[in-house]
Amino acid sequence: MLTHTRANNAALASLVADIAAADGDYPTAIPALMIYRRNAVTAPMPCIYGLGVGLTVQGGKRVTLGNEIFDYGPGQSLITSVDLPVVSYVTQASVAEPYLGVRLELDARLISQLATDPDFVAGAKASGGRAVSVVELDDGLLEAVSRLVALLGEPTLMPSIYPLILQEITIRLLNGQHGPTLRNLVAQGSPSQQIARVLSWLKVNFAQDLSMEALAAKACMSPSTFRQHFRALTGMSPLQYLKSLRLQEARQVMMNEGLDAGSAAVRVGYESASQFSREYTRLFGAPPLRDIKRIREAG
Structure with a gap:
């Protein structure tokens, strides 16, 4: 299973590297999707993280929230469910092995719609806690993100298909370890x-x-x-x-x-x-x- 996960992450890294051929930020034709490459470690940068999930595909990244530190490396993801003022920086990167990252903005209305659908079978129950979490990516989520990035190479099909993949990713997030963090956002009266x-x-x-x-x-x-x-x-x-x-x-x-x-x-x-x-x-x-x-x- 671990070998399969590494293979999926390597496939995603190849797709991201093809798009991010040089150091920089890469907005894409899919509005919710951003791709990043850094050829060196970066200085701490205060910024606002909104509702979304960040994936480290290669290298390492650190996010601090107040006195808390969240490190995430290859095959790991960080999710934020509300706007949070954080300090973010790349901790592992070089020209030979750059930092590669993906950021997906999530749709609060879609999360609410899915989480409150009586036919939706959720994973762990929502509980009180911080609006940020770091977990390992499972194979299903890695494969879905890879398909989303690969879809950039099919501009004719992309407008019709990318909303479906984003919905799949949201469902997988709600059913996975990030689920409680997201469901806290929409738990009525919580x-x-x-x-x-x-x-x-x-x-x-x-x-x-x-x-x-x-x-x-x-x-x-x-x-x-x-x-x-x-x-x-x-x-x-x-x-x-x-x-x-x-x-x-x-x-x-x-x-x-x-x-x-x-x-x-x-x-x-x-x-x-x-x-x-x-x-x-x-x-x-x-x-x-x-x-x-x-x-x-x-x-």
Whole structure:
């Protein structure tokens, strides 16, 4: 069985390497599918992981969430069921044996539809826990992802077939070891679902002046219960989460719209430019202007 799994992973690695012939990120004609190649280890990069699954096909990757560390190598996958501010970096890569990775964005509506279908037979029951997990890939999932990547070579058939393969992958995820993490997202009335609704709201309204009491009310919880379930799901406090969202957005608008640090701070909800600069430096390792210059010089 182990030999068969390695063979399936090697087949997927060959498909990915054919597409990602050079170092970089590769969006594909399948909107949910991204392919990555790195020829060297990378510096830690703060970013937001949304609902999706990442596969390491070759090399190694590390994701940190607060004080927790998630390493995943060939044949392993990391899933996130809500938007999470993480720090991500490649830990094993070289020109001779580059890091190769695949990222699939998942459809919350499809997950909900499948998980609540009375004819759907689920695996392990959903339980409370973090909105991120790392597990070994089984052969069925590896083969389904390989078929999805191979479908890029059949542009005429691709639009009709890729939604079916994505549905198969979602079913396999729900039935596998990632299933409890995903079903927490859609378990009606569960604390995870209530917190997930607040996270979706925060993603759009993070620049507003927000109080803990108002956020707790949106989750229909007391402030103390809200903080407890929020940390259990995301690995951080609501304040830490909000701060990460604001700083990530500030970085994006400085990069994409050319805003200065003061304007970006106001845009994302900061009243104090000095506080913004301190917290930005703590997260990204350099003051705003120096950080943006470093990114642009790195291409």
